Amino acid sequence: MADVPANPSSSSNPAAAAPAAPVAPPPDPLIAALTALGAEALPLTQDLLPVFRVERDAWPSVARALRRDPQLSFEMLIDVAGVDFPKRRPRFEVVYHLWSLTWNKVIRVKVGVPEEDPQVASVIDLWPTADWHEREAFDMVGVKFAGHPDLRRILMPDDYPWHPLRKDFPVEGIDNSISYVKAGGVLMTRELDVDRPAGQDRTPVDRSHGDPAGYSDGTPTLPEEGRS
Amino acid sequence: MGVEDKFPEVVTSRLTDLVGWARKNSLWPMPLGLSCCAIEMMATVGPRFDLSRFGAEVFRFSPRQSDVMIVAGTLTWKMASVARRIYDQMPDPKWVIAMGVCASSGGLYRNYAVVPGVDRILPVDVYTMGCPPRPDTLIRAVMELQKKIDELAIDGRRPREPVFVQ
Ligand code: SF4
Numbered sequence: 001m002a003d004v005p006a007n008p009s010s011s012s013n014p015a016a017a018a019p020a021a022p023v024a025p026p027p028d029p030l031i032a033a034l035t036a037l038g039a040e041a042l043p044l045t046q047d048l049l050p051v052f053r054v055e056r057d058a059w060p061s062v063a064r065a066l067r068r069d070p071q072l073s074f075e076m077l078i079d080v081a082g083v084d085f086p087k088r089r090p091r092f093e094v095v096y097h098l099w100s101l102t103w104n105k106v107i108r109v110k111v112g113v114p115e116e117d118p119q120v121a122s123v124i125d126l127w128p129t130a131d132w133h134e135r136e137a138f139d140m141v142g143v144k145f146a147g148h149p150d151l152r153r154i155l156m157p158d159d160y161p162w163h164p165l166r167k168d169f170p171v172e173g174i175d176n177s178i179s180y181v182k183a184g185g186v187l188m189t190r191e192l193d194v195d196r197p198a199g200q201d202r203t204p205v206d207r208s209h210g211d212p213a214g215y216s217d218g219t220p221t222l223p224e225e226g227r228s
Numbered sequence: 229m230g231v232e233d234k235f236p237e238v239v240t241s242r243l244t245d246l247v248g249w250a251r252k253n254s255l256w257p258m259p260l261g262l263s264c265c266a267i268e269m270m271a272t273v274g275p276r277f278d279l280s281r282f283g284a285e286v287f288r289f290s291p292r293q294s295d296v297m298i299v300a301g302t303l304t305w306k307m308a309s310v311a312r313r314i315y316d317q318m319p320d321p322k323w324v325i326a327m328g329v330c331a332s333s334g335g336l337y338r339n340y341a342v343v344p345g346v347d348r349i350l351p352v353d354v355y356t357m358g359c360p361p362r363p364d365t366l367i368r369a370v371m372e373l374q375k376k377i378d379e380l381a382i383d384g385r386r387p388r389e390p391v392f393v394q
Binding site for chain 1: 305306308309312338339340341343347348349350351
């Protein structure tokens, strides 16, 4: 409000008036406080949540202020998500949704994480619920959370080598049975694909040649008249 | 012209048939309820559909006491070794019913996490269609399995052709 000239005729500051933002955001003490902390306010999205981008190095102090500052007091961490933007630099983003029960405000904070050093500070000491959320973001996207006491995979098997929600990971997986086979499991062929003599149990699949026939794309296993 | 004529209270049979008859009418399922299909499996044992009419109502949560594993739901690769270990703990003779399209083929999931059909890791005897299959379909699967058990040799070797129930 202060920088809007009260009297147009005075025009004491023409340089500030000319390149003004097309839509001035409403003066929000929250935005002011966060900007003072070093967060960059991003344009509103469709869901009208205030969105902020925080530099990775500033994130621990910003998070501490968000949680502890009585003017902000975001007591609740709703979720932590890892997002992969393959064409952007930094490639990954960790998105936090925070809810201040005191002020009934929800904000979204995005922290960019570069691919070369996919690491961001854990917020588990501020919001204990971040424990499993960060494990999931690590499991799915591969962002590491420094300071997390137990950063294991949470959804995929412990010895799974990939991070399946990265955009360059094929949807249908690479070698999905890898953990099962490593644990000593034996894969079987599909009944329809083999002409197996009755009375025999199924033969193990020879995995040295990749996927068995019929599991890869575009390999018809049934004759055309057998279909549909 | 036989024992039965002379002693009307006596019934003669082949031992194979007798054992098969006992086996097929006292199937104790091991419910491997992995997701939504398990709800229909529970409905099947309820009073409305009443699987006990076919002798298969004694759901055992210990694999060591069960004959038939009903894989009801989406099997993930993380769960796969657990499912296989449960199957290995079941005493012979044992059977597997793949309930629903998820268990039969992976169903609507074709991704890194889901096993494309439990027949990748278990020998399936009866496949069941539906997402989820109605309780009738599961009962039908149990009946088809009973037919297979009838053909079972006494040493427990089973006819291995799977049955597809629609
Ligand atoms: S077949 Fe359908 S109902 Fe059954 S587990 Fe899969 S998705 Fe659920």
